[in-house]
Amino acid sequence: MRHYTRISNHSVTVSHAPAFTLIELLVVIAVIGILGSLLLPTLSQALRKAHRIQCASNLHQQGVALHVLLAEYHSYPTGRGTNSNGAPGRFWAEQLEYGGFGKTNLSPDFYQKGVWRCASSPSQPSPNDYGYNLYGSAAVGGDTDALGLQGHWVSGYEAIIPIAESEVVNPADMIAMGDGGHVFLMRGDKAYHQGSINILFCDSHIELLKGTYVFKDTSDSVLVRWNRDHQPHRERLRP
Numbered sequence: 001m002r003h004y005t006r007i008s009n010h011s012v013t014v015s016h017a018p019a020f021t022l023i024e025l026l027v028v029i030a031v032i033g034i035l036g037s038l039l040l041p042t043l044s045q046a047l048r049k050a051h052r053i054q055c056a057s058n059l060h061q062q063g064v065a066l067h068v069l070l071a072e073y074h075s076y077p078t079g080r081g082t083n084s085n086g087a088p089g090r091f092w093a094e095q096l097e098y099g100g101f102g103k104t105n106l107s108p109d110f111y112q113k114g115v116w117r118c119a120s121s122p123s124q125p126s127p128n129d130y131g132y133n134l135y136g137s138a139a140v141g142g143d144t145d146a147l148g149l150q151g152h153w154v155s156g157y158e159a160i161i162p163i164a165e166s167e168v169v170n171p172a173d174m175i176a177m178g179d180g181g182h183v184f185l186m187r188g189d190k191a192y193h194q195g196s197i198n199i200l201f202c203d204s205h206i207e208l209l210k211g212t213y214v215f216k217d218t219s220d221s222v223l224v225r226w227n228r229d230h231q232p233h234r235e236r237l238r239p
Contacts, residue, residue: 051119052193055179056206058115062130062177063204065100072099075162076176076202078151079134079184081143084159091183092132092149111183118179120192129192131185133175137226138187138236147227147236149176169230171202178214187215187226201225 077092087099118129136147151160191211223232
């Protein structure tokens with residue numbers, strides 16, 4: 001229907017465009033909701049994959065720093081405690097920063113950002129996302145008999161004798177670090193990437209492994225990967 005309005009003795013035709021009905025609007029909203037629900041899992045999966053790739057990139061850079069340090073000192077960073085004859089630093093990440101990345105000054109929060117921050121990990125209670133293999137296959141180890149990379153603890157000394165490069169029998173099959181654990185990587189920890197974890201081995205190659213395999217499997221083939229002598233040491237497992 002057309003309506004005529006007289007303005008200054010001229011007839012002007014005014015047309016009304018058709019509008020959406022309420023039902024049509026509801027249908028459009030429903031279609032958008034369905035499309036969103038179909039796309040959301042794909043987008044979430046892509047985001048998780050991006051986080052996993054970023055973590056692998058961080059570990060790769062840490063692996064490069066580790067081998068720079070090994071080339072210089074021929075020994076691994078000590079897990080905690082000052083290295084007696086290696087790179088300076090109170091624990092392994094500081095030693096990597098000084099001896100591997102070549103830093104001269106570190107901010108107090110260096111271990112909460114940059115290559116030390118895993119996008120998939122929870123921000124609480126602590127954003128310290130990359131762990132170092134201190135104790136080997138033991139879920140909780142001791143400093144005096146650690147089978148990982150902690151170093152040789154000398155009673156009465158503040159400094160620790162580092163693990164020599166030659167003491168790691170099979171670097172390609174020895175866990176060095178992983179994006180999990182909060183500072184120290186130990187059996188029983190949690191994997192961040194949908195049940196999987198990026199593991200950096202002593203030869204600097206990286207594998208994406210199931211968390212249940214890394215942290216809970218008790219087969220010899222897994223246990224040897226934790227210990228620098230490449231032996232399972234089943235006696236170290238909890239009863």
